[in-house]
Amino acid sequence: MANAGIVKGDRVIFQVKKSPEAIFLYLACLKLGAIAVPLNNSYTASELSYFLDDIEPGMVVCDPASPIIKDKLLHARDRTSLLTLDEHGKGSLFKNADNFSHSVQVADVIGGDVACILYTSGTTGKPKGAMITHGNLSSNALTLKQCWGFNKDDILLHALPIFHVHGLFVALNCALLSGTPMIFLAEFNVDDIIKFLPRATVLMGVPTFYTRLLSHPGLDSSTLKNMRLFISGSAPLLKEVSDDFYTKTGHRILERYGMTETVMIASNPLKGERIPGTVGQALANIDVRITTEDDKTLEVGATGNIQVSGPNVFKGYWRNPEKSQEEFTKDGFFKTGDVGFLDNKGYLTIVGRSKDLIISGGYNVYPKEIENIMNTLDGIHESAVIGVPHPDFGEGVIAVIVKEKNNKFDESNLKSLLKQELATYKVPKRIFDISEMPINVMGKVQKNSLRDKYRHVFE
Numbered sequence: 001m002a003n004a005g006i007v008k009g010d011r012v013i014f015q016v017k018k019s020p021e022a023i024f025l026y027l028a029c030l031k032l033g034a035i036a037v038p039l040n041n042s043y044t045a046s047e048l049s050y051f052l053d054d055i056e057p058g059m060v061v062c063d064p065a066s067p068i069i070k071d072k073l074l075h076a077r078d079r080t081s082l083l084t085l086d087e088h089g090k091g092s093l094f095k096n097a098d099n100f101s102h103s104v105q106v107a108d109v110i111g112g113d114v115a116c117i118l119y120t121s122g123t124t125g126k127p128k129g130a131m132i133t134h135g136n137l138s139s140n141a142l143t144l145k146q147c148w149g150f151n152k153d154d155i156l157l158h159a160l161p162i163f164h165v166h167g168l169f170v171a172l173n174c175a176l177l178s179g180t181p182m183i184f185l186a187e188f189n190v191d192d193i194i195k196f197l198p199r200a201t202v203l204m205g206v207p208t209f210y211t212r213l214l215s216h217p218g219l220d221s222s223t224l225k226n227m228r229l230f231i232s233g234s235a236p237l238l239k240e241v242s243d244d245f246y247t248k249t250g251h252r253i254l255e256r257y258g259m260t261e262t263v264m265i266a267s268n269p270l271k272g273e274r275i276p277g278t279v280g281q282a283l284a285n286i287d288v289r290i291t292t293e294d295d296k297t298l299e300v301g302a303t304g305n306i307q308v309s310g311p312n313v314f315k316g317y318w319r320n321p322e323k324s325q326e327e328f329t330k331d332g333f334f335k336t337g338d339v340g341f342l343d344n345k346g347y348l349t350i351v352g353r354s355k356d357l358i359i360s361g362g363y364n365v366y367p368k369e370i371e372n373i374m375n376t377l378d379g380i381h382e383s384a385v386i387g388v389p390h391p392d393f394g395e396g397v398i399a400v401i402v403k404e405k406n407n408k409f410d411e412s413n414l415k416s417l418l419k420q421e422l423a424t425y426k427v428p429k430r431i432f433d434i435s436e437m438p439i440n441v442m443g444k445v446q447k448n449s450l451r452d453k454y455r456h457v458f459e
Ligand code: MLC
Pocket: 160, 161, 164, 165, 166, 167, 188, 206, 208, 209, 233, 234, 235, 257, 258, 259, 260, 360, 361, 362, 363, 393, 424, 425, 426
């Protein structure tokens, strides 16, 4: 990368499959002080075009099958180097590496310098790049290593994608900092997890990992003989899943809470009481408070907005100072958009979200982004996207539409159209056609009433 002229502050986009070489790429960015921008492998050409425009990368590394190459998305950006990396670690990125100097100087970075930008969508439907600093990463990794007792005798079973906080900053950084070997799986597949669990000591996953494991006949004591810790996060872990897992395995899953903008915020303890339904206590040096809409701190037990401050909190949104300012209080707390309460031991319970967000299998889906696209499609007058209970993904995305007069409704055709624009996990699993949207006195669609109506769709 240094040989390609990448210097401190340059952005390096990567949209690559999971491989050890992808980790080397991430680490090379950190070493050079370049800003790593990992992107979800399932993004479509139109999603990717937005990120390329917004980030103006100095380098793009992608899988040979990425739309960046197939659809020539970099055509007009002749100053950006384009390199490839496939799932076997092959491609132009490492092709001539032997001819290059191996002694690259570590860049002079300070804690406040941006290490990575991760995109999160938003209530407006436009993704925002969260600027995560070297200080955010190092403070969080050090805290988590300590909190979860990571050490070099552990073996981490890594089956998460490495383009999000969970797989990249929580799982990978913890392992790297602790010298912990990993069984590094290309993706989550429940049979592979069962196969490799006997060799592992720690598994990290989203709740879907645990519901799938619970229904696997191979989950028994011989599979778990070396396991010391199961960690869950990114989405709510149902108390009944936690209890069933405990009954079946004797392990109480450790649930923790975080988000892209804050990395990890709170965790149940390694030693001490893990309370299902809560996400535990604030991590060391992190302040969590519950507030009213006008940012006044509420007393223990009262439900309100969850706000966070500490060395884990990001620097702001890339090229979006207004949005950054909006999301912070006057005294510097970040507004998470989650709603919850603290108990008298400091355990946090999340009861909902003030943001219109669906979390499906650990992936965030912002209804507005899908509605914006659906509303432009021929024949659709109005649309509303909601999340309803889903046995595998926790929440499943569905859409409700009102079609234009005399138009025919074809659910599978609509889904195919959406697949061209949106990553597959965002595409509604079901689309329903109704004659009129339920609206309130302010003229706003009553999503609660739709959620009630369709809550049994996936049963
Ligand atoms: C895949 N699909 C999904 C989906 N994952 N649909 C909705 N939600 C999801 N999460 C689509 C597939 O494209 C496919 O569509 C169909 O659903 C069936 O897919 P599958 O084979 O059952 O899914 P699978 O490939 O097994 O993936 C499921 C999964 C994966 C749970 C393993 O989604 C996953 O790895 N999730 C983890 C996400 C994550 O890392 N989140 C952390 C964000 S960081 P079709 O149309 O092809 O049939 C964060 C902060 C924090 O939140 O606190 O950690």
